[in-house]
Amino acid sequence: MELDDVHTYYGESHILQGLDLSVEEGEIVALVGRNGVGKTTTLRTALGLTPPRRGTVRFKGEDVTGVEPHAIADRGMGWVPEDRRVFAHLTVAENLRVAAHAAADPDARLDEAYELFPALERFADKEAGDLSGGQQQMLAIARGMLGDNDLLLVDEPSEGLAPQIVSDVVEALRAASADTTMVLVEQNFRLAMDLADRFYLVDHGVVVEEGDTAGVTSDDERIRRYLTA
Numbered sequence: 001m002e003l004d005d006v007h008t009y010y011g012e013s014h015i016l017q018g019l020d021l022s023v024e025e026g027e028i029v030a031l032v033g034r035n036g037v038g039k040t041t042t043l044r045t046a047l048g049l050t051p052p053r054r055g056t057v058r059f060k061g062e063d064v065t066g067v068e069p070h071a072i073a074d075r076g077m078g079w080v081p082e083d084r085r086v087f088a089h090l091t092v093a094e095n096l097r098v099a100a101h102a103a104a105d106p107d108a109r110l111d112e113a114y115e116l117f118p119a120l121e122r123f124a125d126k127e128a129g130d131l132s133g134g135q136q137q138m139l140a141i142a143r144g145m146l147g148d149n150d151l152l153l154v155d156e157p158s159e160g161l162a163p164q165i166v167s168d169v170v171e172a173l174r175a176a177s178a179d180t181t182m183v184l185v186e187q188n189f190r191l192a193m194d195l196a197d198r199f200y201l202v203d204h205g206v207v208v209e210e211g212d213t214a215g216v217t218s219d220d221e222r223i224r225r226y227l228t229a
């Protein structure tokens with residue numbers, strides 16, 4: 001996926017101001033930066049939910065700028081939104097089934113999901129609304145994976161979770177990443193650097209730093225000035 005010079009607005013607010021980003025197949029790319037700099041808007045722009053007024057979005061080699069979100073989703077772009085949006089009154093298994101409905105063998109896909117996320121199998125018959133935040137996050141990630149997406153956009157997976165739960169979610173994401181291309185928006189800089197291959201640091205709607213995550217720390221002067229207020 002490539003975003004090329006995208007400019008995205010909410011009404012008159014010019015949020016993305018010429019943002020460039022690319023994700024190669026098999027990569028995990030982290031989007032980091034302070035609150036409100038446009039990370040979620042970047043995902044929404046890629047997904048067609050808030051199309052750019054200028055610039056282009058390409059996915060799997062095709063220009064999808066202005067294409068309806070459902071059509072972009074049909075092409076294989078999946079989304080794990082910040083608020084998770086599990087179906088609270090469906091069971092865990094039912095939630096997974098909805099995501100796997102298009103698969104040739106949904107039962108086999110569910111088994112694969114349970115292998116990656118054993119906790120979900122234990123709670124298969126529980127209503128998703130009764131799960132903890134961390135379990136709901138795992139369900140949301142598992143659902144994103146079952147959709148057979150070629151690219152998964154994951155927004156703030158660690159938000160609001162207790163530290164010991166975050167490590168479970170990190171393990172789940174790491175397992176999921178083995179055969180998924182991912183863009184990960186993450187406030188927790190350390191976690192983002194641990195999980196991702198490359199990063200983009202966003203400030204005021206543009207990319208201000210990018211590169212490999214190896215060895216990058218938040219003490220790095222070129223990074224620190226964009227993370228502190």
Ligand SMILES: Nc1ncnc2c1ncn2[C@@H]1O[C@H](COP(=O)(O)OP(=O)(O)OP(=O)(O)O)[C@@H](O)[C@H]1O
Binds near residue numbers: 036037
């Ligand atoms: N629906 C909306 N209408 C108007 N402004 C919005 C809307 N959604 C977000 N914004 C504004 O756009 C800017 C970028 O928001 P965005 O959610 O992309 O930031 P972010 O980097 O993901 O930060 P956060 O971690 O707070 O979500 C913020 O100033 C925010 O207030």
